[in-house]
Structure formats: C-alpha cells, structure tokens
Amino acid sequence: MSLPSWEAWTCVWGSRIGDTLNYLYSIPHSIATAILSFLHINLPQLNYLLTWVIASIILLVVVMVNVIILIYVERKELGRFMDRRGPFVVGPAGFFQNFADAFKFLIKEMILPENADGLGFNSTLVIVVASSMLIMAVVPQAPDFYYTNTDLGLLLAFAIFAIEPFAVVIAGWASNNKYSLLGGFRSTAQMMSYEVPMLITVLSVVVLAGTFNFTQIVNYQASHVWFVVPLIIGFIVFLISIVAEIERIPFDTPDAEAELVHGWMTEYAGIKFALFQLTSYVRSFAGAAIMVLIFLGGWTGPILPPILWFYIKVYAVFTLFVWMRASLPRVRIDQVLNLGWRSLLPLSLVNMLIAAFLKIYGGVFHL
C-alpha cells in the first residue's frame, strides 16, 4: 500500500470550495510562502506543513484569547448574578485577574502522588487538553474563518467531545484516590445518560438540514428559519445535555467540590490543574459554538460581519450557561440519571418525531 503523494494531500485541501476565501488558510499560506521565499526554499510540502502549523497556532491563539475573555466574563457576570462585584483590582476592571491566577498556578509545585500511576496521571492531561482543543478545529466560526470544513463536522465534533470522559476515568484511576475514582465513575455515568438524548437531538437537526456539515446547516437556517423555532423542545434538551456534557455547575457531579474534594482533578496541582480548568472553558466555548451553529443560525445576522455575529451569539449562550450556574443547585448523581433517562430521552424522541414530521410535511411551514 502506497501513501498518496504530497500533491494529492495538498489537492484535498486546495480543492475545497471557498477555501481561497478562508482567512485561516490564506493568511497562514501567505506567511509560509513569504518565509520560504525569504529563505530561498522551494518545497511545496514544507509550505503545506508550515501553513498548517501557522494556522493551528492562529486558531489556538484565537481560542485561548476567547477563553480568557470567557473566564473574565463569567467571573464578572457571576458576581452580578450574586449581587457582588467580580474581580476589579488587577488591570482595567480586573481583566488581568486571570493572568495573576495563572501565574500563581505556575509557581506552584507539580506533585505526583506517591502511589499514583505516572503514565496514566500525566497522559490524561495531554488527552483532555488536546481533545478539547481539537473540538474547535472542526467547528467553523464564520464562512471565511474555519480550520476544517468536513462533511461530517457535526458528528466529528461530538466524537471528539466524547473522548474526555474516558480520560477522566483514567485520571480518576491513576490518581489512586477514592474521590478521584468516584469522580471518574460519575463522569462516565453522566456521559452515558446525556450523550444519547443529545445525539438524538442533533440527529433531528441533521434530519431537517439534511447534512452533517456545519456550514450547510447554517446556510439552511439562513435560508429558512433558525432551528430553535421548530425544535424548541430539542433546544431545551440540547441545552441541558450540553451543560451536562461540559460539566458545568448544575451537572458538575464529576468534580463536585462539596461532595468529592475536587472530583477527578483532586490530585492535580499547579499548572496541571490550571490547564484542566482552562480546558473546561474551552469545552464551554465549543459547546456554546456548536449550540449557536445548529440552533441559533450560526453567523447569520444583519449589518455586522459574520464573525462578529458568531461571537455575539456565543457569548450570549455562554451567559445563559453562567445564568444557570448562578441560579441552580447541583443535582445529585441519582437525579442526574433520572433526568437524563426519564425526561430528556423521551423529550428528545418527541423532538425527533417533530423533526421527521416537519421534514415530510414541512413544505407547509417553508421548512
């Protein structure tokens, strides 16, 4: 079996419709070309590799900057929801509080527990962080700003989403700590009870749009109606499921501070813990982005450029997450399973039925 040639690989990338308008491709490509021409190197393979690397770095920076803003926004909004001020000392209106916290984590010692499994303990960090960063690689942010635009983007995003709970179980086991292990088990139980209704809800969107491609789903909504209107039940189910999936406060049973010490993150110290926390916000960002793309019309909107509309909607959805976090008490693990299997699964099936009905007789409703 022979690998395809370099030209074949680059051809896959270059043949995509609209890629010449993709800033996340054209800007890195021009930078790579400029660097290579400055060094008098004429290797298309190297150009291709360099383009990917630069595009990855740009995407990483964009996601990280957004995550930093998200953490700041959450702390401020959470403060207002709870009738207090958020951070306000470090930097303008406390914006650089995150950096101060990150610096504090950096100067802490990284402890490996004595009886912990070093390989599992450390590799989990890589798996969790890498898989979470990878989600945004398949989620387009605008018609002219995306990393990849695959035909199965929606499915791929949720496949990558579902990697983390396995790593969480490994982390809980490798930490050699009863609370960590309980947190890992809870993460698995929660994933099993929420993945099913969530994916069925996603499937209803796919049924209506007829595609797994994010861009085409958004285009369908732009030309018809946002899916939140016909699939309002699905929207609510998806909202609850995605909050459970990204393990935010009403459903953060895997790292419940009041019950388990910090769940599966208990034994991680210093910058490792900071990376896990950062990762949870990356997952929040990705969850909000997917929700915006498949239910709220993505980047479509009047006057403002698409990328701006996308971020406005993402931050609005994130505010919804913060609102839920500020208001709702944590559910018990048995309530989590009850809610997932008894309420959300039937509701998602009803939603699926509505979607199928609208797909067949949707001409009446211009769907």
Place this chain on the structure above:
Amino acid sequence: MADVLTSKKKRVGLLGYAFKPMWISLRTLMRTSFAGGKPNTLLYPEEKIDLPDDFRGELGLVMDRCVGCESCARVCPNKCLDMMEDDIGDGTTKWMPALDLAQCMFCGLCVEACPSTALHMTNRYETATQDRNEKIFRPHEWALKPEDAPDQKPFPYPELYEINCTGCGACDRACPHEVIDMVSIPGTAKKRPNGTFGPEKKIPIFDYELCVSCALCVDACPFDALDMLPRSTTASDPAVQPQLQNVKVEQTKQEVSA
C-alpha cells in the same frame, strides 16, 4: 430514605427548582447592572461601613470618670481587665483598669457594669496587629476623651429594705465615696437591766448626689438588705417614693443634725 425521596409534601417541582431561582438571579443581575444599580459589596479597604452608635468595637476608658470600683474587672468573663495604678495625665495617679484586648470577646458586660460610664465601646473595629503584646493596654493607653464617650446610661442606685437591715455598717465601710451615712434611730435603744440604754439601732441613709452606683454596698451587705434599682424607683426620685418614708428619712436627718 425512601420516604425522603418519594415524599410528596416538599416537592418543589420544575418551577421551584429551576425557574424561580433563575428568575431571582436574573432580577439581581438587572438590579445590579442596569439603571445605575451597583452590587451590595462594600469595597472594604476603600470604603467603610456606617456603623450604628451602639456598635461594639474596641473598648475605651474615660479616665476622668473612673472611680476605681473594680466592677468591670469583677464582671469580665475573660479576665481581660486588671486594676492598676496609673497616671491620668496630670501627674496624679489613680486606680484604673488595664485592658488585654487580645482576650476581650466584646461582650460589653463591663460597659454595662461600669457605674460611672467610664467605659465605652467605640466604633473602631480594625484591631489587628503583628504582635499580641500590642493589644495589652495600660489604663492611659486605651483612654478616651470624655466627649467621645457620651454619658447616657440611667444609673441604678442602692435601695434599702429596712426589714433586713441590722445596722451593721458594712455598706458604709464598703462605699468608696461618702455616700452612705449610718444614723441612729431615736427610741430604738434597749433598756438594760441596770437602767442604762444600749446602742440605738442604726440605718444607712444615702446621699445620691455622690453615689456612683458601683454596687459595692450591695455586695458588702451580709443580709441582702440592699439592692440596685433603676433610678426612677429609688429614693432619689421623690415622685415615686412613698411620701411617708421620705418624711421619715428627713426627720431622721434633722434629728441627726440637731
């Protein structure tokens, strides 16, 4: 356990579990973010809260008013007050309480017990120091100016239950001031078999102008004949006092002076 999980009495339902708290927090957000509202949080080092007048902060001593009766030292549950001689500022020394604020629990019993309102709880509450010894004060070190400590407490005054009084004079000896005077009641002397008269029965009379309400006389009385009562019911208030007893006391006074 099953009863707890399935009991129908305390079901809050989706409305009470999800929507009501979300509505409350949304209301808080709107109140704190829009229309010029701001959060309840006090930016502590920059802003200070307005304290009520009866706030129990650090203790202060008005040295001019202190009579050295040791009521505060006796009543203090933590034994943080101790009496010592100290200079009141003009060279003269006085018997006054010293304070160990590190042991103080701000119960305010000493302020209540102080008969001359020399003790006062100020509004100072930032009492942290690097060294524990900095919180031990000699009397002049925790002194207050008289104008900082308003004198507004109604004093209790000693009142006599004559039926218990034996005229032993313990109250007279215990009184730090010249408040109590033991006077003889004419006609109460017993006639001895040899014809002479024994000592007359004595009774304390009080000069309330000088009384500082320290209750030392009450403590000293071996027969429970004295009690501290608020001002309005004591002999110093003629409107309340039965006229008969008043006249009687005046009569005794006149006889003594005569």
